[in-house]
Amino acid sequence: MSTDSEQSRVDALAAELKRLRERYCAGEPEVDDATYDAREDELRALLAARPDLTPVDNPLEQVGAAPRGGRRAIRHARPMLSLAKISPEAREAGVREFAARFPGQPLRVTPKLDGVSLSVVFEDGALSCVATRGDGTTGEDVTFPTGHVVTNLPRALPGVPGRAEVRGEAVMLGSVFAAYNAAHPDKPLANPRNACAGTLLQKDPEAPAAAGRVLRFFAFDAEGLAVAELRERGFVVPEVAVVTGADAVLEVIAGIEAARAENDFDIDGAVVRLDDERAYAATGNRASTPRGAVAVKLAAEERETILRGVAWEVGPGGKVVPRAVLDPVFVGGTTVSSATLANQEVLRARGVKVGMRVLVRRAGDVIPFVGGPAPGPQPDGVRDAVIPTHCPSCGTALEERGNSRELLCGNLDCPAQTLRRLQWWAGRAAADMEAVGGTWIARLHADGRLASPADFYALTVDDLLAYDGMGEVSSKRFVDSIERSKALGMRRALIGFGVRHAREGVAKRLALAGYERVEDVAAASAEELAAVKDIGDVVAASLVEYFGRPDVTAMLEQLRGHGVSLDVRDEDRPIAAAEASDTPLKGATVVVTGAIVHPDTAERVTRPAFVRLLERAGATSATSVSAATSFLITGDDVGAGKTAKAEKLEVPVVDQAAAWGWLREAGVA
């Protein structure tokens, strides 16, 4: 694909994911989980190859996920809605349109901090609980960690009766981030935003707090308490401007943007909202965003620095990728000394040379990248980056592939590739060896102790004790972590092999298609594999080529010999619909609408969970009613509009009570 078409595909996927997620959060998913996952996989793959195309508003990195297990979930008294967004390109038109909806009304403009949104609830003046935004409806209880790591949060509101809630953003200041990393060079934090989220989820928050890993809370909204009172109550409130009319709003935003570099925290935009609380409440909400407020996104922050050199690195798949080596520069809330250049075509197209003054761009969690030469005269003696002809690790002549002229080392025994593959195998998506760090893998690999994934399982505590910096406790943790990872199963093993073109979703699809063991996949022909839903000829050919290698066959035998599970796990199996008893659901195509409630517990059942039950009873679910629909199953609160189409197409409308009855008959509920 050309850069333009890649960019438009990334944009289209990002927009689609955002919409699908919003629909899902609104309880009306448009597509099934597998389709959603496939979209995410595709975007992840595109961005892995072209990190410089990462959208400012990257849906893969949003905190919009539902709360994780283990921590108490807290339902918000009113939803913590996300805001409609105006892109940097559409700023002027977007702000004018927004302001025109509320002529003459005072508008409040505040910087939008890039951190973690929190809801802080007080009861009769005492702090009662602190929760994250979560999915907007339900967040995670972080009251305990907040007490240790958020240093400036008032713990009481003396004299405020009843319930009061303060909403705002927790951030890690740039200076705190830099000081922490300087003191902990062995375990640096990746960036302030991730560090902030991670700090709030610490099980034992006292230690990080003592080590200086602390956060600041900025309040911007209140209920049961006037916003104007927040400051005198001890809250830190970001700079607020109240103005009227689009011109004044645009001027304030320009000021926020210009002052961006002076802040000790990252700003990714500005929030414009009706200042008058009653007017704001009266405007109500669109599907999942309030009408009376909008987020104006700032363009990725750009700073100037010197490009000192271009380093070429070998990835796990053998891609040799250029990386810019930069004079350190503080941009987008963090210090950057290295940035991606994607491939040699991007390097050429950007027109950057070694020794040049260049612009580095970074926003949010986006990987920093070099945008191009800085304007104005360039220093003397700039020179073109040298494009390697041979692999920097093994010296094999590189191949050039595709329009972007990617460089590829085709040597399967290339040490750099082997190392990256070992690190990938131990990583979270595959064997998930929690206590096995990348640096240790590199040391063991350099000493010839690790060459293939199977070698992990032969390591003993005594082997590790021979190393400086490895004590009894850490050696034991290391080996235990490897031991536990043996249960990984077929899907994760397939991911861990890192077969070229076979992204994470391929493993899931093979499991759903009924493959029971890695060896069954290895024995399948390209035709058989290509017959699996969503697996194309390229992926099928790549799998056949991979499993045809004698070293791979030997590795599978060794893994089995060490007791590593390569068999499908129950959760990855297809649903055994054939075992369900006969009911009208068997073989039916159904559409579900409205809120689904369990008949016994009266608890809300999520749409995907309900659809899974229907599938186990032998039904196929569709997202919209058509002539092919067997039933429209209606939950609570279904408007007449939802059933009109079904009635017109003479599709039977079935109440959820009847559907639950069938699920019972089928033996699945």
Ligand SMILES: [Zn+2]
């Ligand atoms: Zn190589």
